[in-house]
Amino acid sequence: MATLKLKVSLAEPSLARIIDHSLQIVRQLWVPGKEQLDVELPPGLYQVEVKTVNGTTRKSFALEYSDQSTEVLLEEVAPTPGQKKGVRQLESEEETVEIGVLRPMFLMPTAAVRLALWSRARDEGWVLNTTPKREDIFARPDSLKFLRVVDESRQPILLALPTTPQSIYVATTPSRFEVSVKDADKRAELMYTLLEKGDTRGAAFLAKERLRTKVAEPPGAAQGAIALLSLSSELEPMNRPPLSWFANLKLNYPWIPDGPIAWAWYGLHAGMVGGAEAKEAFLEAARRGIPSNTRGLFLLLDGLEMFCNPQDESEQQVLREVKTWVAAADPDSRATLLRGPIEDLFNQGPSTPLDGVSPAALGATETKDGWVISANRPGQ
Amino acid sequence: MSTIEVADVDGPATHALVVGVGKYSKLEGVRDLTSPVYSAYSMVDWLISNPLRFKSPLSTVTLLTHPLEEFDHPCTEPTFDNVRTAMRQWQERGGTEDCLLLYWCGHGLTSMQDFRRLLLCSDVGTDGSIWDYVVDNRKDRLNARVSKARTQLWLIDACQDAAETLEVPGAQGRGTLPDRNLGEMSADVLKDKDFGLILASAEFTKASGQKNQPSYFCQALQEALNWKAWQVGEDGWVVRTTDLVAPINEYLEELKKPQRCRAQDGIGRHTVLASATPPLIPATFSCRPAIKQSLVRLGLYDIDTNTGEWIALQEQAVPSESPWEVVVEARQFSLRGKDAEERQQFKLISIGPANRNEELPWPH
Numbered sequence: 001m002a003t004l005k006l007k008v009s010l011a012e013p014s015l016a017r018i019i020d021h022s023l024q025i026v027r028q029l030w031v032p033g034k035e036q037l038d039v040e041l042p043p044g045l046y047q048v049e050v051k052t053v054n055g056t057t058r059k060s061f062a063l064e065y066s067d068q069s070t071e072v073l074l075e076e077v078a079p080t081p082g083q084k085k086g087v088r089q090l091e092s093e094e095e096t097v098e099i100g101v102l103r104p105m106f107l108m109p110t111a112a113v114r115l116a117l118w119s120r121a122r123d124e125g126w127v128l129n130t131t132p133k134r135e136d137i138f139a140r141p142d143s144l145k146f147l148r149v150v151d152e153s154r155q156p157i158l159l160a161l162p163t164t165p166q167s168i169y170v171a172t173t174p175s176r177f178e179v180s181v182k183d184a185d186k187r188a189e190l191m192y193t194l195l196e197k198g199d200t201r202g203a204a205f206l207a208k209e210r211l212r213t214k215v216a217e218p219p220g221a222a223q224g225a226i227a228l229l230s231l232s233s234e235l236e237p238m239n240r241p242p243l244s245w246f247a248n249l250k251l252n253y254p255w256i257p258d259g260p261i262a263w264a265w266y267g268l269h270a271g272m273v274g275g276a277e278a279k280e281a282f283l284e285a286a287r288r289g290i291p292s293n294t295r296g297l298f299l300l301l302d303g304l305e306m307f308c309n310p311q312d313e314s315e316q317q318v319l320r321e322v323k324t325w326v327a328a329a330d331p332d333s334r335a336t337l338l339r340g341p342i343e344d345l346f347n348q349g350p351s352t353p354l355d356g357v358s359p360a361a362l363g364a365t366e367t368k369d370g371w372v373i374s375a376n377r378p379g380q
Numbered sequence: 381m382s383t384i385e386v387a388d389v390d391g392p393a394t395h396a397l398v399v400g401v402g403k404y405s406k407l408e409g410v411r412d413l414t415s416p417v418y419s420a421y422s423m424v425d426w427l428i429s430n431p432l433r434f435k436s437p438l439s440t441v442t443l444l445t446h447p448l449e450e451f452d453h454p455c456t457e458p459t460f461d462n463v464r465t466a467m468r469q470w471q472e473r474g475g476t477e478d479c480l481l482l483y484w485c486g487h488g489l490t491s492m493q494d495f496r497r498l499l500l501c502s503d504v505g506t507d508g509s510i511w512d513y514v515v516d517n518r519k520d521r522l523n524a525r526v527s528k529a530r531t532q533l534w535l536i537d538a539c540q541d542a543a544e545t546l547e548v549p550g551a552q553g554r555g556t557l558p559d560r561n562l563g564e565m566s567a568d569v570l571k572d573k574d575f576g577l578i579l580a581s582a583e584f585t586k587a588s589g590q591k592n593q594p595s596y597f598c599q600a601l602q603e604a605l606n607w608k609a610w611q612v613g614e615d616g617w618v619v620r621t622t623d624l625v626a627p628i629n630e631y632l633e634e635l636k637k638p639q640r641c642r643a644q645d646g647i648g649r650h651t652v653l654a655s656a657t658p659p660l661i662p663a664t665f666s667c668r669p670a671i672k673q674s675l676v677r678l679g680l681y682d683i684d685t686n687t688g689e690w691i692a693l694q695e696q697a698v699p700s701e702s703p704w705e706v707v708v709e710a711r712q713f714s715l716r717g718k719d720a721e722e723r724q725q726f727k728l729i730s731i732g733p734a735n736r737n738e739e740l741p742w743p744h
Binding site: 019024025047196197198200229230231234265267268269270271272273274275276277279298301302305306307308309323326327331332 | 495518522525562563564565566567568569570571572573582612622623625626627642644647649712728730
């Protein structure tokens with residue numbers, strides 16, 4: 001064994017991989033910033049690749065790596081050839097993915113938009129805050145939050161917010177009414193970017209990390225748990241999360257609807273959860289409210305359709321309610337995004353449709369087609 | 381039922397059901413399509429040409445479509461009753477370790493009220509009835525989950541327009557598989573099962589194709605199965621149920637089509653195709669700057685792991701400024717160039733489905 005010194009000098013966090021001669025990924029490492037990592041590897045041919053959050057892939061040339069230590073530098077600007085012994089020239093393959101930014105349109109926004117916040121943390125139940133402040137939207141990573149955006153003349157929008165939103169974009173022109181959000185958590189962004197690009201091994205690695213962080217950010221753990229349902233087979237069998245991780249999410253965070261959904265499906269596929277237990281979990285998830293991940297919502301519908309008794313009116317009532325959520329959902333959105341008459345979705349009864357604050361009251365910046373509300377987190 | 385017996389397989393096998401509905405003569409207002417029929421025949425051709433690329437070798441292909449002069453595969457009319465019989469036989473054919481593959485191409489709808497995915501059979505509109513001849517694909521998916529087969533991949537190449545556009549109330553459709561009582565099932569019924577579902581278009585959007593040609597999705601699917609979707613697995617190269625979406629969408633994007641496919645329902649990630657040898661990749665190699673290319677002879681070299689020496693695999697004088705196009709195995713090579721004065725440059729490269737174009741920098 002010899003040591004491969006891997007120096008990563010990129011402005012953004014990244015996922016670094018070492019790929020061997022047969023293109024197998026032999027090691028994956030999450031690199032939060034500028035770091036030097038020492039990796040023990042047998043001699044051979046390797047290539048180092050880093051994927052940054054915005055979808056950019058940077059690769060070293062393949063390396064003839066002998067029994068002496070070799071140094072690989074990955075940085076923003078390629079060093080000139082021969083600049084430093086042992087440093088390989090870089091090449092980059094730019095693949096920019098636009099995330100959450102609405103393209104400007106030369107139309108003036110309409111003025112009557114109002115924002116309100118549904119949130120739930122611990123056993124507080126769902127609470128509608130029609131006068132939210134910035135900290136209500138951008139703080140409290142333990143709570144589940146849905147932003148309600150209402151325009152007097154159009155279908156209201158309800159969007160699940162990530163644990164740590166960075167910027168919220170509201171586009172409201174005569175031809176468009178859209179809401180999107182950018183997540184400050186780069187691991188979540190990268191997990192989804194890798195998923196969309198078909199890089200499931202990288203996504204699985206990050207999804208497991210998300211599930212592990214459930215104490216600090218339970219909604220983020222729910223994202224990881226739902227993603228892991230189709231990805232866990234990408235992990236070595238001994239590295240796959242045990243069912244107990246999902247059970248902890250389900251039991252210890254009873255305000256997260258995605259927890260029982262992930263537990264039931266993971267358990268069904270592991271052969272450790274039976275039909276009756278799964279049905280109870282799906283009914284429990286529906287009682288908790290709207291799942292915050294679109295995929296979780298669709299899996300909830302699947303679970304209820306599969307297991308609910310067609311003769312049991314109370315179970316069929318739950319199924320009908322979930323169908324109304326699904327019918328209002330935008331299947332292209334990662335986070336749950338519903339459009340339509342959504343006042344009753346939290347079983348709280350209708351509120352005044354136009355309750356809420358204006359974006360300006362939240363310190364939003366006006367753009368050509370709407371508003372941007374930013375968290376002003378460090379590094380923005 | 382028209383079933384092609386591709387091979388007697390001793391052990392786990394793949395069973396395919398291919399449906400292409402193009403004629404809807406009983407229902408006014410629904411136009412006939414040519415693309416689904418060509419798509420169905422094209423898929424059957426691909427399947428029977430590649431039986432051993434499946435992890436579990438291909439054993440049977442059942443084809444429901446309309447006859448076409450250019451093709452001599454036996455087929456059965458895709459009426460509702462025939463589809464129901466074929467679906468049941470196909471599901472029953474699958475043993476625990478078998479793989480069940482469905483490709484369906486034709487008119488499709490989505491019910492806005494309860495999100496049913498509805499597929500029209502060729503006898504839709506018989507006796508003035510619509511919904512009795514429409515397959516509720518979502519219901520079938522749920523009932524198929526208790527099938528013995530652990531791996532299923534359903535590919536639905538159909539529009540998902542809102543059913544309400546037909547202006548006929550009560551969009552329901554019928555399941556073709558027996559209803560199951562899943563609430564009482566034991567813990568192992570879904571164990572290790574993977575039910576991949578790929579929809580050629582998103583809900584309430586269209587899938588499309590050119591007249592008398594396989595659909596865009598069908599073309600993209602075959603490109604993905606040929607090489608684009610192959611990935612390195614634990615025991616060689618594989619295509620898994622979830623590997624297809626990204627390369628199919630990449631192909632649709634290359635065609636500049638707005639249509640995008642999406643995966644649904646998949647929980648597991650089972651292998652459908654497998655090979656010990658790498659897939660063949662259509663790659664291109666060139667020099668940078670391009671002006672040097674006409675002066676340089678390019679070659680691909682492999683390292684001899686015993687001696688450490690480099691061995692030439694292929695060499696090519698590239699006479700013009702267009703790149704050297706060559707089909708190579710996915711793996712690492714040394715790309716080398718030599719000019720008339722015997723000056724050499726080389727670069728170690730990885731060629732795979734995601735990286736198939738390389739340039740060799742040449743000093744000024």
